[in-house]
Amino acid sequence: MSSLFDYTLASARDALRARKISAVELVDAHIEAIERLDDGLNSFITRTPEQARLAAKEADAALAKGEGGPLCGLPIGLKDLFATKDVRTTAASKILDNFIPPYESTVTANLKQDGAISLGKLNLDEFAMGSTNLTSAFGGVVNPWQRRGSTAKLVPGGSSGGSAAAVAAGLVLGATGTDTGGSIRQPAAFCGIAGVKPTYGRCSRFGTIAFASSLDQAGPMARNLQDCAILLESMAGFDPKDSTSVDKPVPHYEAALGRGVKGLKVGIPKEYRIDGLPAEIAAVWDQGIAWLKEAGAEIVDMSLPHTQYGLPAYYIAALAEASSNLARYDGVRFGERVTGASLDALYEATRAAGFGEEVKRRILLGTYVLSSGYYDAYYLRAQKVRTLLQRDFLQAYEKVDVILAPTAPSGAFAWDEKPTDPVQMYLNDVFTVPASMAGVPALSVPVGLDSHGVPLGLQLIGRFFDEETLLAAGSVLEKAASFTHRPTIHAGVSA
């Protein structure tokens, strides 16, 4: 190992156990990298170096005695949507500028219980609403990747853009993300890392600030799928505090990585070959098909007939739920308050000042599709289309074991290339939204670079609670692609 920044989460875990490195030196190196690089990247909203150093000392003491959980001493980052006890949690919104949760989310509690050390809270789109990480009230995140011959700032994707950028730049060994319509998979693809959106109900939503409750699902983001598997095993599990949590044993995901794909039926949905699909995206998709075939998988052409309705149905469902979930930010019990002469004036002033433009737009639209006279035409219709979207997948899984598709319709674009039309912006999620609507698990792995030298990802979509098959197939893609490229801005590169 030439540098502490060459470790993956898995190899660092093994080196810590073998006492080749100490948790203190590993954590210190990552804190130093954050100080060196993150003023430029802006992937963290809140850094917690003192707590991390303290935890690292305790981790070394535990490791010295042969104790410590499966993640003991490993530095990670937490998307700032997870409530962390006594550590500011903002959802990247001004309205929660000074919110200090008196409780801990179940997912982050699980990770800490297993010994992981948080280096801080990672930037995101405000309330996880966005695909660029530019809607954050704490400023946009810079993708550590740059195009060849250009220093133009690229977006890291969103909403888990801070998580993706921090992992890609080597500031943390792994991070938590949340995915409502693609918020783990799309930024993972844009930043050249791996990300898993588990089955809805696999990870508890308790203590995760809600955007669209029937879609939100936490998952791991890391430099490879082995690291994701290790994190997911810790994050997942039944939680009585979340009524949508599913009581199912958590498998040893890492063991599934080497299963291979021999005899596996891999579906290629024809509807994902959308008009205007860039040739480079089509090419990596075809390459992925060839890799899986070479590894012994059977390729099956198939159809998900309602795909084109996934995005509009998703936006209706997600915005309706968001308008309801965000009603709690009223300036009374917590959050920032702007005073007014009456209680209504206080609400209106508080919410006008506290929410950003994208959040306001989504609340207004959500209110509209739920309002009397429009409910049946929009919300109820969208819920029915959602049933059809889910049926598409359930019927597909009678014939195939896993589905292969691109993760996003492009690689990372520049900050100033962001579409100004919201509908154009929403099209970024065209390949990720259907799996979210159905509740099935999906992941993204980096498989190559586009002609500008920025990463492209492929997506695998699986059966309910069959994250293991996803990881096995993803691992085959990962090996075939042997994606070892590093971004321009990386902790292991000294200036």
Next chain:
Amino acid sequence: MSLDVKTVAKMARLARIGLSEEELQAHQKEMQGIIGWVDHLNEVDITDVPPMVGTGLAQPRLRDDKVTDGNCPEAVLSNAPEREGPFYTVPKVVE
């Protein structure tokens, strides 16, 4: 379906978001565009299709009617923007 400024103003009122006349105009334009796009869903035949209200994976469950948490007023009030003793305060709502 057309979405006029008056409707946007009504939604802003229902959602308790204070918006200026200018902001209402801007939101009207964007919301109109998005609603025009989602109207695409009218093409789908939804006859006899039940609405999906969740993934249906979690079993509804009952728990014992017991207090398992609480008695922590200071934690609950710790983020109050304004308080008096163990109470949140708001502008006067009853004359």
